Every structure is written in C-alpha cells, then in structure tokens.
Amino acid sequence: MPTQMNGLLVLIASPTDTKEERAAVRNGLVDWNIQRGRRDRIAVLPWLWERSAVPMMGGHPQALVNSQAVDQADVVVAFFDARLGSPTDVDVSGTAEEINRAITLGKPVHVYFSTEPLDRSSLNTDQYAALQDFRHDLESRGLLGEYSDPTDLAAQVARAVEHDITANDWSDLKGSQPSASPSPRGAILNWHHDHEKEQQGLDQRGNMKYRTLSNDLVVQNTGDQDAEDLRFTVSAIGDTPFHFDEPQTAVTVLQGSQMSWLLIFAPHMGSTGRTVLIEAEWREGNEARSKRWTVTLKN
Incomplete structure (x- = not known):
C-alpha cells in the first residue's frame, strides 16, 4: 500500500574537482531513502546542478541556480577538495555564494573539507590558497566537517540530514491526511x-x-x-x-x-x-x- 511521505530537498554544492564526492553523496542519500525513507515517511531528494538544473535564458547562471535550488532547498550540503571555484558577481565562488545565501535564508548548512593527500602535480596554488582563506572565514561562523574519502563524506552527510530531520520534525506528518487547518508557523x-x-x-x-x-x-x-x-x-x-x-x-x-x-x-x-x-x-x-x-x- 502506498505511504504518504514528506519530500526533503537537499542541495549538493561543490566545485568541479569533486565529481567522485558528488556521486557518492547522491548515491548515499538514495540508499538512505530505501533503508529509512518509507519507515520514517520522508524522501530525501538530492539536487545536483548537472542533473537537476533547468536550462533557461535571461539571467546569470549562478542566479538561476540560486532560484531553482538554493531558495527552494530545505538543506544545503557543501564540500571542497583542493579548489574554491570561479568567482561570481557577488561572491568568491559559486559554491561560496550558495553557502552564504543559504545561511542568510536561515537554512541548515553543512560544510566539509577533504583531508585526502594533495596531488601536487596538478595543484592550482592560487585556488588552494583562496580555499584556505574561505575556510578560515567559515571557521569564525560555525563548526566545519572533514572527510577522508568520498565514502566517508557520504556517511557523514547522511548523518547530518538525519539530524536535520529529527531537529525539525520533518518526518512527522501529523496523521495520514493533510490537515485542513495547518498550525500557524509564526513569524519567520x-x-x-x-x-x-x-x-x-x-x-x-x-x-x-x-x-x-x-x-x-x-x-x-x-x-x-x-x-x-x-x-x-x-x-x-x-x-x-x-x-x-x-x-x-x-x-x-x-x-x-x-x-x-x-x-x-x-x-x-x-x-x-x-x-x-x-x-x-x-x-x-x-x-x-x-x-x-x-x-x-x-x-
């Protein structure tokens, strides 16, 4: 019998040097749905720009990602390897803009940095230095995470999303049918x-x-x-x-x-x-x- 479920949109934000991590996090959240989603009555929906963004004209690419993903997401997960990414009109990189915009909007944001050994032969020293400056800025504003490989990152992200689900009662549907008069949310x-x-x-x-x-x-x-x-x-x-x-x-x-x-x-x-x-x-x-x-x- 079909089960009524909540949908939780999770934006996966990262620079272009994290392809393995992005795939691992997405697969980990999909696996979480199979193992826990039906029981907890919530479906975690990973959003990656390369799979989910809708092509549109009439705006800066980052602004379009913001409107389609950051502004609609319930949770933002971001991670970095050795690059910060390219600057945008308003921030030091696209991923940085997504993090800061989500924080401003009051959304749960989880940020992780790789501890894997650096490949010195292909390291962009300017990008790495910019990444360290950005990390230093974030450290003054909250608690950051570290990961040793893509599998470790995927497991940590799943735990973070579980924490958000519990902290915000997102799995509680308040009965099998939608309420005709939802409780007031208050001033947000x-x-x-x-x-x-x-x-x-x-x-x-x-x-x-x-x-x-x-x-x-x-x-x-x-x-x-x-x-x-x-x-x-x-x-x-x-x-x-x-x-x-x-x-x-x-x-x-x-x-x-x-x-x-x-x-x-x-x-x-x-x-x-x-x-x-x-x-x-x-x-x-x-x-x-x-x-x-x-x-x-x-x-």
Missing part, C-alpha cells in the same frame, strides 16, 4: 545584505566605474504572523568594518513584508572580516521571541 525572519551596483563606463584611467543602486540590511517575514516590536542589534564578527543606520524605535514586520536600513560594508587595509551578527527580539501576539543570525556583507 530572514536577513540579508542587499548590495547592487551598475556599470557607468570607464574613467580616465580605463577602470570601470560603478553606481551603487542599493546597500541595505533587509529583513523579510515569510511566516504567517507579524513580528511585532522588533528590536535588534548589529555587531561585527571579527574585524568586519561597516556603517549601519540603525532604527531608533521598535518596528513591526508584517507577514509577507520586508523592511530595510542602510548598511555599508567599508573594508580597509588589513581587514579580513565580512560578516556581522544580528541579535533580535520581537513579539508574536503575547509570545516573546528571540533569535540570532549571521549575515555576509557584500561590496
């Missing part, structure tokens, strides 16, 4: 730094000039309740330099709406930090709520 706040600029031609030295279109800290409420009397602080993580025009009074972020305030990332010689900590308190009716987020700043 997501924070990100909205920074856009456009090209303005070349200056007298032949360098490209840009005009800033937006430079804001944005909070979105994607839940089904208002976030009332929201008060929050923004503080640097490490030596992150920034200027913030903070609100002088508490605000209410209505469900389905967003608010923004000027926030400028102002790096200077010697600074390495790019993240800030958001600490917020608000009410949902008579219930007090609080939460912390990290936001990556763009320039």
Whole structure:
C-alpha cells in the first residue's frame, strides 16, 4: 500500500574537482531513502546542478541556480577538495555564494573539507590558497566537517540530514491526511545584505566605474504572523568594518513584508572580516521571541 511521505530537498554544492564526492553523496542519500525513507515517511531528494538544473535564458547562471535550488532547498550540503571555484558577481565562488545565501535564508548548512593527500602535480596554488582563506572565514561562523574519502563524506552527510530531520520534525506528518487547518508557523525572519551596483563606463584611467543602486540590511517575514516590536542589534564578527543606520524605535514586520536600513560594508587595509551578527527580539501576539543570525556583507 502506498505511504504518504514528506519530500526533503537537499542541495549538493561543490566545485568541479569533486565529481567522485558528488556521486557518492547522491548515491548515499538514495540508499538512505530505501533503508529509512518509507519507515520514517520522508524522501530525501538530492539536487545536483548537472542533473537537476533547468536550462533557461535571461539571467546569470549562478542566479538561476540560486532560484531553482538554493531558495527552494530545505538543506544545503557543501564540500571542497583542493579548489574554491570561479568567482561570481557577488561572491568568491559559486559554491561560496550558495553557502552564504543559504545561511542568510536561515537554512541548515553543512560544510566539509577533504583531508585526502594533495596531488601536487596538478595543484592550482592560487585556488588552494583562496580555499584556505574561505575556510578560515567559515571557521569564525560555525563548526566545519572533514572527510577522508568520498565514502566517508557520504556517511557523514547522511548523518547530518538525519539530524536535520529529527531537529525539525520533518518526518512527522501529523496523521495520514493533510490537515485542513495547518498550525500557524509564526513569524519567520530572514536577513540579508542587499548590495547592487551598475556599470557607468570607464574613467580616465580605463577602470570601470560603478553606481551603487542599493546597500541595505533587509529583513523579510515569510511566516504567517507579524513580528511585532522588533528590536535588534548589529555587531561585527571579527574585524568586519561597516556603517549601519540603525532604527531608533521598535518596528513591526508584517507577514509577507520586508523592511530595510542602510548598511555599508567599508573594508580597509588589513581587514579580513565580512560578516556581522544580528541579535533580535520581537513579539508574536503575547509570545516573546528571540533569535540570532549571521549575515555576509557584500561590496
């Protein structure tokens, strides 16, 4: 007899030098479905760009991956061998952009680094150095994992996904039939730094000039309740330099709406930090709520 199940979309993000790892993680999640999925009433759906992305025109490739995968995913799993990957318009690499975007959106993110011996004959030293810088940045924001080979990575990813399923009660369907009146989810706040600029031609030295279109800290409420009397602080993580025009009074972020305030990332010689900590308190009716987020700043 067919079993009603939840679907959990897991984005598998990594640079191009991790083909074996990508295949192993995908196969491991498929095996998990066979061994555990029916019993736990949840299907884990691995998303890999080379298998799942829908070809489209009218946008930067990374932006299309973001909309099809990062924004829709329930969990993001990322891993690195010896390369960071190619830079995008907004971050040091496509995989880095996917990680930072998922963190900003409040999704569970698990990141792993290989401990396998390096092949010095084919090592790109610039890529490896950039990868170490990115790893150092991530270490200041959370707990990272390491893997010894693709099989080890696949097993660790399966455990991480199991943890997320348990922590979020994703396997609990609340009965065999969908509820006619689902329980309120409350206010769901997501924070990100909205920074856009456009090209303005070349200056007298032949360098490209840009005009800033937006430079804001944005909070979105994607839940089904208002976030009332929201008060929050923004503080640097490490030596992150920034200027913030903070609100002088508490605000209410209505469900389905967003608010923004000027926030400028102002790096200077010697600074390495790019993240800030958001600490917020608000009410949902008579219930007090609080939460912390990290936001990556763009320039």
